[in-house]
Amino acid sequence: MSDTSTPKLDFIREIIADDLATGKHATTITRFPPEPNGYLHIGHAKSICLNFGIALENAGVGAKCHLRFDDTNPEKEETEYVESIKADVKWLGFDWGSDLYFASDYFAFFHDCAVHLIKEGKAYVETQSAEEMRASRGNLTTPGTPSPGRSRGVEENLDLFARMKAGEFKEGECVLRAKIDLASSNMNLRDPVLYRIMHSEHHNTGDAWCIYPMYDFAHPLEDALEHITHSLCTLEFENHRPLYDWFIENCPVPSKPRQIEFARLNLSYTIMSKRKLLELVQGGHVGGWNDPLLPTISGMRRRGYPPEAVVHFCKRVGITKFNGTTDVALLEFDIRDFLNHAAPRRMAVLDPVKVVLENWSAEPHATVEVPNHPQNPDMGDRHIPISNEVWIEREDFMEVPEKKFFRLGPDRYVRLKGANIIRCIGYEKDAEGKITLIRAELLPGTIGVDTPEGVVCKAAIHWVDVATGVDAEVRIYDRLFTEEDPDAAEGGFLSVINPDSLKTVTARIEPALAEVEPGFSCQFDRLGYFIADAIDHAPGTKPVFNRTVALKDSWVKKGGR
RNA sequence: AGCCUCAUAGUGUAAUGGUAACACCCCGGAUUCUGAUUCCGUUAUUCUAGGUUCGAAUCCUAGUGAGGCUACCA
Numbered sequence: 001m002s003d004t005s006t007p008k009l010d011f012i013r014e015i016i017a018d019d020l021a022t023g024k025h026a027t028t029i030t031r032f033p034p035e036p037n038g039y040l041h042i043g044h045a046k047s048i049c050l051n052f053g054i055a056l057e058n059a060g061v062g063a064k065c066h067l068r069f070d071d072t073n074p075e076k077e078e079t080e081y082v083e084s085i086k087a088d089v090k091w092l093g094f095d096w097g098s099d100l101y102f103a104s105d106y107f108a109f110f111h112d113c114a115v116h117l118i119k120e121g122k123a124y125v126e127t128q129s130a131e132e133m134r135a136s137r138g139n140l141t142t143p144g145t146p147s148p149g150r151s152r153g154v155e156e157n158l159d160l161f162a163r164m165k166a167g168e169f170k171e172g173e174c175v176l177r178a179k180i181d182l183a184s185s186n187m188n189l190r191d192p193v194l195y196r197i198m199h200s201e202h203h204n205t206g207d208a209w210c211i212y213p214m215y216d217f218a219h220p221l222e223d224a225l226e227h228i229t230h231s232l233c234t235l236e237f238e239n240h241r242p243l244y245d246w247f248i249e250n251c252p253v254p255s256k257p258r259q260i261e262f263a264r265l266n267l268s269y270t271i272m273s274k275r276k277l278l279e280l281v282q283g284g285h286v287g288g289w290n291d292p293l294l295p296t297i298s299g300m301r302r303r304g305y306p307p308e309a310v311v312h313f314c315k316r317v318g319i320t321k322f323n324g325t326t327d328v329a330l331l332e333f334d335i336r337d338f339l340n341h342a343a344p345r346r347m348a349v350l351d352p353v354k355v356v357l358e359n360w361s362a363e364p365h366a367t368v369e370v371p372n373h374p375q376n377p378d379m380g381d382r383h384i385p386i387s388n389e390v391w392i393e394r395e396d397f398m399e400v401p402e403k404k405f406f407r408l409g410p411d412r413y414v415r416l417k418g419a420n421i422i423r424c425i426g427y428e429k430d431a432e433g434k435i436t437l438i439r440a441e442l443l444p445g446t447i448g449v450d451t452p453e454g455v456v457c458k459a460a461i462h463w464v465d466v467a468t469g470v471d472a473e474v475r476i477y478d479r480l481f482t483e484e485d486p487d488a489a490e491g492g493f494l495s496v497i498n499p500d501s502l503k504t505v506t507a508r509i510e511p512a513l514a515e516v517e518p519g520f521s522c523q524f525d526r527l528g529y530f531i532a533d534a535i536d537h538a539p540g541t542k543p544v545f546n547r548t549v550a551l552k553d554s555w556v557k558k559g560g561r
Numbered sequence: 562a563g564c565c566u567c568a569u570a571g572u573g574u575a576a577u578g579g580u581a582a583c584a585c586c587c588c589g590g591a592u593u594c595u596g597a598u599u600c601c602g603u604u605a606u607u608c609u610a611g612g613u614u615c616g617a618a619u620c621c622u623a624g625u626g627a628g629g630c631u632a633c634c635a
Contacts (some may be wrong), residue, residue: 008574014577035634035635037635039632130633133633185630187564188631198633214632219635236629238629261575321566323629330573523597
């Protein structure tokens with residue numbers, strides 16, 4: 001396969017290509033191994049795209065990517081999370097085929113490996129408390145000291161471990177430790193815990209077990225068992241690699257996977273900590289894990305983000321070991337870019353002012369025909385009703401127009417998008433000076449034709465017919481959950497939520513919008529991108545729209561640049 | 562403090578000892594029935610100091626800065 005335009009390979013893909021070229025591996029098997037203790041977020045999307053992407057790219061040699069739930073801690077894991085994770089991976093467009101696994105299905109194997117280590121004199125039962133262990137482990141500069149249990153004989157360890165498994169001990173009474181090196185400069189090697197006692201119900205294995213393996217012990221064994229060739233994880237596991245390799249070397253495993261670390265995704269102004277997201281959900285600060293406010297995959301889905309755009313973004317940020325922070329502007333670009341091509345256009349008015357067309361009878365008509373997409377005629381046209389009264393956006397009218405303002409003002413012209421050019425011939429204000437009504441006249445014969453000679457009309461604005469326009473709830477989202485908001489008060493992350501940002505406004509929308517299907521995205525903002533997604537509404541009821549991508553200027557500048 | 566890892570425009574990522582580049586962002590201009598899109602253009606980059614070499618972003622040493630590690634979480 002000669003490819004003149006060889007795509008640039010990141011360092012991981014290079015390693016994999018090498019292993020294939022040198023014959024070290026005949027194929028490549030990766031895995032995405034989430035713990036089902038929460039919903040996936042944009043950071044996980046990067047890992048999903050990496051692992052499943054590599055499998056896809058090497059499909060020619062039978063490469064695969066497993067979906068494996070790393071469920072070794074029954075206290076934090078739930079079936080709800082398993083289902084949401086599957087749905088999110090699918091939504092991103094990836095398929096694990098028949099390769100769906102649970103670490104909990106390997107509990108017997110982990111146990112056998114533990115017994116093997118004990119027999120080899122490489123593991124022992126520890127009866128010190130967690131506090132005592134912490135103390136005897138030493139610290140960054142001083143080596144640890146052996147506990148009495150470290151010199152226990154094999155038979156006694158075997159017996160104690162069997163009794164641990166049989167449920168004879170309470171939680172915390174004892175653990176199984178590997179006997180490695182108490183003086184290692186790598187703390188992970190100072191006799192790490194292999195098994196702890198937990199008398200709790202497991203979402204998959206129920207009460208079959210009361211001892212559960214630790215991540216460091218279980219993960220390499222899971223990988224080896226599944227013949228994973230390249231086990232890709234994030235940078236914080238770098239110091240765990242020697243331990244990973246130690247288990248591979250010292251346990252009876254069927255293959256030798258290699259762990260490779262890459263930098264996790266950090267996005268500016270975005271909270272990506274599972275712990276904090278959990279706190280937001282459990283504290284009732286958001287409507288759930290799939291609240292469009294959150295950077296979860298399900299939240300992005302409800303925002304109307306196209307999955308292809310998210311995947312494209314993940315590819316574009318690349319894979320390195322550099323621990324940086326990606327500007328959300330990169331994500332937003334991909335979202336806008338995909339939506340721009342795919343989203344049909346609709347009109348909506350959020351902050352309405354009524355315009356009365358005084359000479360309505362000059363050109364009587366009931367509907368106008370408007371294209372669904374400005375550049376793509378294949379998307380067709382729609383007919384929308386119009387009468388002598390329409391709503392327009394308050395900010396599309398200026399009593400005293402500033403320079404470079406091209407829309408409506410006294411005695412000025414503007415086009416009602418898809419319909420006539422109108423001229424403002426008067427307006428009314430209330431006591432506070434707020435515009436309450438605009439009087440205008442339409443220019444007959446200006447539908448679908450260029451601006452007539454002698455008329456200055458440089459803009460086309462959104463409008464909605466007063467008689468037939470439909471009301472809909474429009475939720476407006478800014479990027480609320482930020483840890484870097486300069487205006488945020490000090491303290492917990494909750495202080496950075498801007499309570500004013502979650503607004504619900506009643507917008508006037510064109511009737512065509514009231515009939516859209518759930519999941520429909522469209523653009524209806526004149527100024528920037530303003531994508532609506534009809535979410536979760538039953539047929540026949542009014543859709544709820546959420547604004548998904550902030551206007552170019554409105555938010556980012558506030559972030560201080 | 563010890564060990565491990567990382568460092569290229571504002572941001573992310575290329576360049577694999579041979580002319581430092583791409584995308585985003587920003588700014589300016591043209592077009593536009595969305596102040597969108599599209600098109601054109603501008604600014605700006607190898608952390609520091611030594612060394613190896615004809616030649617260093619790349620290799621070596623030291624320094625600086627950032628991240629990780631002292632869980633019976635993953």
